[in-house]
Amino acid sequence: MYRDAKAREASVEGAAFALPSSCAACPVRDSAICCVLDQSGLAALSRFGRRISLAAGQTLLWEGEEAVAVGNLLSGMLKLSALTGDGREQIVGIVHPSDFIGRPFGKESPYSVTALTDATLCVFGRTAFDAFAREHAAIGQALLERTLTELDRARHWMLLLSRKSACERVASLIVEIADRADGGSAIDLPLTRQQMGDILGLTIETVSRSLTRLKRAGIISLPSLRRIVLNRPGELRAIADG
Amino acid sequence: MYRDAKAREASVEGAAFALPSSCAACPVRDSAICCVLDQSGLAALSRFGRRISLAAGQTLLWEGEEAVAVGNLLSGMLKLSALTGDGREQIVGIVHPSDFIGRPFGKESPYSVTALTDATLCVFGRTAFDAFAREHAAIGQALLERTLTELDRARHWMLLLSRKSACERVASLIVEIADRADGGSAIDLPLTRQQMGDILGLTIETVSRSLTRLKRAGIISLPSLRRIVLNRPGELRAIADG
DNA sequence: CGGATTTTTGATAGCAATCAACAGCGGTGG
DNA sequence: CCACCGCTGTTGATTGCTATCAAAAATCCG
Numbered sequence: 001m002y003r004d005a006k007a008r009e010a011s012v013e014g015a016a017f018a019l020p021s022s023c024a025a026c027p028v029r030d031s032a033i034c035c036v037l038d039q040s041g042l043a044a045l046s047r048f049g050r051r052i053s054l055a056a057g058q059t060l061l062w063e064g065e066e067a068v069a070v071g072n073l074l075s076g077m078l079k080l081s082a083l084t085g086d087g088r089e090q091i092v093g094i095v096h097p098s099d100f101i102g103r104p105f106g107k108e109s110p111y112s113v114t115a116l117t118d119a120t121l122c123v124f125g126r127t128a129f130d131a132f133a134r135e136h137a138a139i140g141q142a143l144l145e146r147t148l149t150e151l152d153r154a155r156h157w158m159l160l161l162s163r164k165s166a167c168e169r170v171a172s173l174i175v176e177i178a179d180r181a182d183g184g185s186a187i188d189l190p191l192t193r194q195q196m197g198d199i200l201g202l203t204i205e206t207v208s209r210s211l212t213r214l215k216r217a218g219i220i221s222l223p224s225l226r227r228i229v230l231n232r233p234g235e236l237r238a239i240a241d242g
Numbered sequence: 243m244y245r246d247a248k249a250r251e252a253s254v255e256g257a258a259f260a261l262p263s264s265c266a267a268c269p270v271r272d273s274a275i276c277c278v279l280d281q282s283g284l285a286a287l288s289r290f291g292r293r294i295s296l297a298a299g300q301t302l303l304w305e306g307e308e309a310v311a312v313g314n315l316l317s318g319m320l321k322l323s324a325l326t327g328d329g330r331e332q333i334v335g336i337v338h339p340s341d342f343i344g345r346p347f348g349k350e351s352p353y354s355v356t357a358l359t360d361a362t363l364c365v366f367g368r369t370a371f372d373a374f375a376r377e378h379a380a381i382g383q384a385l386l387e388r389t390l391t392e393l394d395r396a397r398h399w400m401l402l403l404s405r406k407s408a409c410e411r412v413a414s415l416i417v418e419i420a421d422r423a424d425g426g427s428a429i430d431l432p433l434t435r436q437q438m439g440d441i442l443g444l445t446i447e448t449v450s451r452s453l454t455r456l457k458r459a460g461i462i463s464l465p466s467l468r469r470i471v472l473n474r475p476g477e478l479r480a481i482a483d484g
Numbered sequence: 485c486g487g488a489t490t491t492t493t494g495a496t497a498g499c500a501a502t503c504a505a506c507a508g509c510g511g512t513g514g
Numbered sequence: 515c516c517a518c519c520g521c522t523g524t525t526g527a528t529t530g531c532t533a534t535c536a537a538a539a540a541t542c543c544g
Contacts, residue, residue, distance in 0.1 A: 082397060084484030088405040092397035103394070105387050110394040137379040144386040145347050151389060152345070152352040154396040155324060155334035162403040162443030163330040166532070193491065201404030206532060208492055225491075225541070242326030408500065435523060448500055450524055467509085467523070 022046055026122065028098035032072040033146065036138045045132060045139075049124045054078075054115035061102070067109035069123045070102030076119025077190060080111045081198070090161075091198045093154065096180075100146055104130055116195060161201045164242050169200040170210040171240040174220070174228060185230045214239075264288055268364065270340035274314040275388065278380040287381075290370045296320075296357040303344070309351035311365045312344030318361025319432060322353045323440070332403075333440045334396070338422075342388055346372050358437065403443045406484050411442040412452040413482040416462065416470060427472045456481075 023029055023046050034042060049071070054060060061067055063082060073095050080093035080101075092111055095101050103109050104126065124132075133139045160172055173196060178187050189196075193204040200207065214220045219236050221229040230236055265271055265288050276284060291313070296302060303309055305324060315337050322335035322343075334353055337343050345351050346368065366374075375381045402414055415438060420429050431438075435446040442449065456462045461478050463471040472478055 080397070082401040084401060084405055084410075085480075086484055088484060090401045090404045092400045103390065105390060106394075111397060134383065137382065140379065140382050140386055141376065144382055144389060147386060147389045147393060148345065148347060151393045151396060152348075154393060154400065155322070155353060158334045158396065158400055158403055159324040159326060159332045161400055162332045163326055168326075203533060204491075205493085205534085209532090212492075238327070242328055242330060445501060446523075447502085447525085451500090454524075 022049065022051060022122070027074050028072060031098040032122075033100050033139065033142050034072070036142045037136065041136055041138070045124070045136075048128045048132075049122050052121050052123055054119045054121065056115050056117050056119075059112055059114040060121070061109040061111075061113040063110065063112040064108055066107060067103045067126055070100070070104055070126050070129050071121050071123035073097050073099050073101055074120040074122055077116045078119060079114050079116050079195070079198075081114060082111045089198055090201060091195070093150070094199070100143065102126065104133060104143065117190070166200075166202055166206045167210045167213055168239055168242050169202060170196070170207060171214065171236050173200060174230070175233075175237055175240045178230060178233070185233060187228050187230075189226045189228060264291065264293060264364070269316050270314060273340040274364075275342050275381065275384050276314070278384045279378065283378055283380070287366070287374055287378075290374075291364050291366045294363050294365055296361045296363065298357050298359050298361075301354055301356040302363070303351040303353075303355040305352065305354040306350055308349060309345045309368055312342070312346055312368050312371050313363050313365035315339050315341050315343060316362040316364055319358045320361060321356050321358050321437070321440075323356065324353045331440055332443060333437070335392070336441070342385065344368065346375060346385065359432070408442075408444055408448045409452045409455060410481055410484050411444060412438070412449060413456065413478050415442060416472070417475075417479055417482045420472060420475070427475060429470050429472075431468045431470060 023034065023042055026032070026034075029035060034045060037045060051074070054076070060069065060078070075097055078095035078101065079091045080095065081089050081091050083089050094116075095113075101113055101121070133143060160169055164172065174187070177189070178185075181187050191199070193207050196202075196207045197204045202210075211220075211222065214236070215222055219230075219232050219239070221231055223229060265276065265284055268274070268276075271277060276287060279287060293316070296318070302311065302320070317339055320337035320343065321333045322337065323331050323333045325331050336358075337355075343355055343363070375385060402411055406414065416429070419431070420427075423429050433441070435449050438444075438449045439446045444452075453462075453464065456478070457464055461472075461474050461481070463473055465471060
């Protein structure tokens with residue numbers, strides 16, 4: 001076992017100590033779920049993980065099909081989406097780098113996982129990961145805390161989808177992106193209007209109209225298509241809160 | 243420690259073996275989360291649990307306030323609800339007997355927990371429970387699986403709230419209640435029209451109109467206010483699926 | 485520059501919310 | 515026993531918001 005890790009380590013330039021090759025260069029190694037593992041745990045996990053790339057638009061898992069993989073998002077952005085019987089779509093979650101994806105302990109995926117941008121992931125076979133998580137309590141614990149947080153987020157979003165007006169929804173999304181980016185009073189939208197609509201449960205026309213209304217009210221400015229300046233963040237938040 | 247458990251056991255009539263007093267008589271002891279614990283684990287957990295009752299309408303935890311308790315629902319039904327800034331409400335979850343409630347590992351409750359009917363619960367102090375869960379991997383694992391299932395449910399509901407028509411929503415709710423009750427082709431609604439509306443993101447009038455439309459189409463019958471007969475379950479399911 | 489794509493704006497229609505009135509039911513008390 | 519009241523649920527009329535359909539404007543990209 002030790003020889004194994006040693007061999008992997010030796011095969012990578014610049015890998016210090018006993019970090020597995022792939023993990024040493026991992027862009028999210030301090031924030032992904034694996035960061036709760038010690039070196040031997042990491043070595044064991046990395047043995048059945050591998051990196052893959054997705055092009056924008058590519059789907060990793062399909063709703064209702066067997067969920068073969070779980071893993072971490074390294075770069076890019078993914079969406080989780082569900083469809084009605086006749087094809088209406090709703091985005092039920094957005095995945096950012098270092099977020100965990102997939103459905104451990106469940107055979108079929110309850111939603112599709114699709115790349116919104118080009119993306120790279122570190123994936124594991126689901127059954128192998130399940131077994132690993134059962135043996136390593138730290139991973140289970142970390143997964144639990146992340147899942148609880150996701151559940152809170154999903155429930156909060158239910159309120160938005162069912163009770164908020166179009167403007168309130170758009171304001172909420174801007175506030176959330178601004179909070180995540182934390183870049184002060186201006187943000188770069190990583191989403192098309194269509195994607196905003198899919199997230200908010202609105203059409204692109206309604207998203208556009210809501211943005212125009214916020215702009216005309218002077219609360220935001222839209223210097224370019226993908227840029228939003230928050231002129232009066234307080235007011236925006238007040239609208240977002242309903 | 244052993245003496246302690248022994249003492250509790252002795253204090254209760256009819257308690258067999260080493261089962262903690264309260265657990266021996268627990269109505270959900272085979273299905274609540276504690277059922278993954280061995281006897282010593284149960285004894286340790288029961289030491290800081292206690293039973294409480296709630297009257298219909300009483301609130302156990304308030305949205306945004308400190309979440310002091312977690313626990314299991316023993317009987318009755320609870321709702322989890324979130325409010326917008328100006329008071330619009332959405333029910334984000336329904337709690338049935340043997341379901342776990344509360345938000346471990348988080349200081350404040352992201353939603354309110356309120357009794358829909360008279361209810362009894364087995365509650366634990368949150369911080370004590372958190373510590374216990376960290377030490378007992380089996381509980382953490384069980385919590386994780388439940389939380390993942392809840393997350394799936396919540397995301398599925400997001401699709402309903404954002405993309406389905408009033409009729410489709412009402413049909414979905416009836417199907418879900420029928421599936422859970424599993425009582426064949428007739429169900430007793432445990433909800434008022436108002437509660438159905440709060441769950442579905444609709445007004446009572448719209449719920450009522452949707453029910454009459456389904457009735458007029460011959461898909462269901464409403465022999466009394468609280469009873470629904472599924473005349474054509476297949477068609478109802480087709481409507482529910484959108 | 486020019487064609488394709490995305491976004492905005494406009495006109496209209498449809499669905500559910502709102503406002504309002506009425507019906508059914510159970511309980512209370514004369 | 516029945517009149518009265520309060521509550522829940524149903525039905526009707528109207529309004530308002532968002533989807534839909536359509537077209538113009540802006541942006542992107544070769």
